Amino acid sequence: YKPHAVTHASDYFDQLYAWAxxxxxxxxxYVCHxxxxxxxxxxxxxxxxRDRPVEESLLxxxxxxxxxxxxxxxxxxxxLVMEDGKLDPVAYRIKYMPHHRTGDRWCIYPTYDYTHCLCDSIEHITHSLCTKEFQAR
Incomplete structure (x- = not known):
């Protein structure tokens, strides 16, 4: 099997950040402590x-x-309120570790919950198969 293309969420870090x-x-x-x-x-x-002022969260x-x-x-x-009583998923977190593709350009990284659907949209993917570890989300 040879895939049509191999892509990475890190290909879209700038766009994902702008959307955040x-x-x-x-x-x-919002930024949460x-x-x-x-x-x-x-x-x-x-x-x-959750109700922190927009300008404060931007800063x-x-x-x-x-x-x-x-x-x-x-x-x-x-x-957002997700199924089964789960509230407000994390979109970005801090990780002080160089990324294998982007080096030390970023110290904040988007989560799977945030990137999966957005990267699919960027790449015009209409159907996505996921393993069960993501079933809860």
Whole structure:
């Protein structure tokens, strides 16, 4: 089997970042200070930062990009209620590790939840097969 093309989410990091900024501007995403342990599991408590002002989230997201926070200190979350009581999935997190394709250009990385459908859209993919580890999302 030879695929038509091999692509990577990192091919689209600039576009994914621009769309994240636009989500914040439209009030559909916010920077959150809840720790991973606080938002895991079924029916986690809503984030106290969910209604943070747009301008504040924009400044904090820029700070995330510039490396002003520690890993795990802040995330960018999308405002939506998912199936089964799960709230506001994480769209971006901080990781201070060079990327195998982009080097040290980025210290914030988009999550699978954020990139999967967007990259499919960019690439005009109409059907996507996923393994069961993503079933909960």
């Amino acid at each position: 900024v636009e989500l914040i501007r439209r009030g559909h995403a 809840q720790r991973v342990e606080e938002i895991k599991g079924h029916n986690p408590p809503p984030s106290p930062w 904090l997201f820029e700070g995330m990009k510039k490396g002003k926070f520690e890993e795990g200190e802040v995330t960018l979350r999308m405002k």
